[in-house]
Amino acid sequence: xxxEAPAGSLSLDLRAALVIGLAAALSDAACxxxxxxxxxxxxxxxxxxxVVRPDxxxxxxxxxxxxxxxxxxCLAIGVSLGLGLSxxxxxxxxxxxxxxxxxxxxxxxxKLRLLSGVVACAGVLPLLSTPSWEGWxxxxxxxxxxLITGTLLQRTFTPAELKxxxxxxRAEAEDPPLSDRIRAGLSSPFFWRKLVFAxxxxxxxxxxxxxxxxxxxxxxxxxxxxxxxxxxxxxRDRMVGVSxxxxxxxxVFNTIGLxxxxxxxxxxxxxALLAALNRRSYLRTALIxxxxxxxxxxxxxxxxxxxRWIDYLMGCALALAVGLFLFPNSALRRFxxxxxxxxxxxxxxxxxxxxxxxxxEARWLGLPEPQLPAPSRP
Numbered sequence: 001x002x003x004e005a006p007a008g009s010l011s012l013d014l015r016a017a018l019v020i021g022l023a024a025a026l027s028d029a030a031c032x033x034x035x036x037x038x039x040x041x042x043x044x045x046x047x048x049x050x051v052v053r054p055d056x057x058x059x060x061x062x063x064x065x066x067x068x069x070x071x072x073x074c075l076a077i078g079v080s081l082g083l084g085l086s087x088x089x090x091x092x093x094x095x096x097x098x099x100x101x102x103x104x105x106x107x108x109x110x111k112l113r114l115l116s117g118v119v120a121c122a123g124v125l126p127l128l129s130t131p132s133w134e135g136w137x138x139x140x141x142x143x144x145x146x147l148i149t150g151t152l153l154q155r156t157f158t159p160a161e162l163k164x165x166x167x168x169x170r171a172e173a174e175d176p177p178l179s180d181r182i183r184a185g186l187s188s189p190f191f192w193r194k195l196v197f198a199x200x201x202x203x204x205x206x207x208x209x210x211x212x213x214x215x216x217x218x219x220x221x222x223x224x225x226x227x228x229x230x231x232x233x234x235x236r237d238r239m240v241g242v243s244x245x246x247x248x249x250x251x252v253f254n255t256i257g258l259x260x261x262x263x264x265x266x267x268x269x270x271x272a273l274l275a276a277l278n279r280r281s282y283l284r285t286a287l288i289x290x291x292x293x294x295x296x297x298x299x300x301x302x303x304x305x306x307x308r309w310i311d312y313l314m315g316c317a318l319a320l321a322v323g324l325f326l327f328p329n330s331a332l333r334r335f336x337x338x339x340x341x342x343x344x345x346x347x348x349x350x351x352x353x354x355x356x357x358x359x360x361e362a363r364w365l366g367l368p369e370p371q372l373p374a375p376s377r378p
C-alpha cells in the first residue's frame with residue numbers, strides 16, 4: 001500500500017471537497033438539462049468528480065481525447081456484441097467481451113498502461129443493462145460533460161499559487177514495436193492468468209450466488225496484479241475505499257433523497273471525510289463507491305451497502321486466490337534477491353519499483369518492512 005499523503009492544509013482540503021461536490025452536482029444538472037436520463041447521468045457526475053485532482057495539478061492535455069476515444073471504442077464493442085449475441089447466454093457474452101478487453105490492453109503503449117482498468121470496465125458496462133446505441137450516445141455525451149465540468153471547475157478554483165501548466169509526460173524508454181509487445185504479452189503466463197479469470201469471473205459470481213456478480217469481475221481486472229504484494233495493496237485500497245465510500249450515500253440519500261444537491265453533498269462529503277481521516281490515497285476508490293449509488297439508488301441499507309460490499313469482498317478473495325495459487329510471484333522475495341546486488345547501479349530503479357509491493361507483503365506476513373539499501377559510493 002502506498003504511504004499516506006502528508007496532511008495538507010485545511011483550506012486546500014476544503015477547497016478540493018467543494019470543487020468535487022460542485023463538479024458532480026453541476027454535471028448532473030447539465031446532463032438532466034439536455035434530456036439525459038438513467039445511468040448516463042451517473043456517469044457524467046462520477047467522471048466530473050474523478051477528473052478533479054485534490055492537489056489541483058492538471059492532467060496532460062492529451063489524456064482527454066485519448067480517454068474519450070478509448071472509452072468510446074470499448075463501450076461500442078460491448079454494445080455491438082451485446083446486440084449481435086442477444087440470444088446467447090449473458091455469461092457467454094460477458095466472458096467474450098472480458099477476453100477482448102484484455103487483448104486490447106496489449107495494444108496500449110506504456111504511457112497509456114494506466115488506462116488498462118478503464119478499458120476492462122468500459123467494455124462490459126453496456127452488458128450490465130440493456131445495450132443500445134442510444135445508450136452509448138448518451139453515456140459518451142455524459143462522460144464528455146463530466147470531463148469538461150470537472151476540468152473547468154478545477155481551473156476556476158485553483159489557488160493562484162498553484163496555477164501551473166499541464167503536466168508534461170515523463171521521459172520514458174521508447175516502447176518496443178507493437179508486434180513485440182503483443183508477442184511478449186501472449187507469452188506471459190500472467191497475461192493468460194488474468195484473461196482466463198476475467199472471462200470466468202462473472203460465471204463464478206453466478207455460481208457462488210453473488211447478488212451482483214459483476215463485482216467479482218471488477219475484482220479480478222482491477223486488483224489482480226503480477227506480484228502478490230501489489231495485489232494485496234490493491235485489495236486493501238479497494239475494501240477500505242468501498243467501506244468509506246458508502247457512508248455518505250447512506251447518510252445523505254436516506255435523509256434528503258436523490259437530487260443535484262444531495263449528489264454534490266455526497267461526493268464533496270466523501271472527499272472531506274477522506275481528508276479528515278488522512279486517507280487521501282483511498283479517495284478515488286471511495287468516490288467511485290459513492291458514485292455507484294446514483295445508478296442503483298433505492299433502499300441503500302437493504303440492498304446497496306451489504307450486497308456490494310460482500311460481492312466486492314468475493315472479488316478480492318478471487319483475485320487473491322488466483323495470485324497466490326497460479327504462477328505466484330513474490331515481490332518481497334525478488335526485492336531480497338536484488339538487494340544482494342545493490343552495489344550495481346542498474347538495480348536501484350528495480351528496487352525502488354518493488355519496494356511498495358514488497359513492504360505490503362512484509363506487513364501481511366508480520367515481517368519488518370524492507371528498506372532500500374543505501375547506494376554505494378564510487
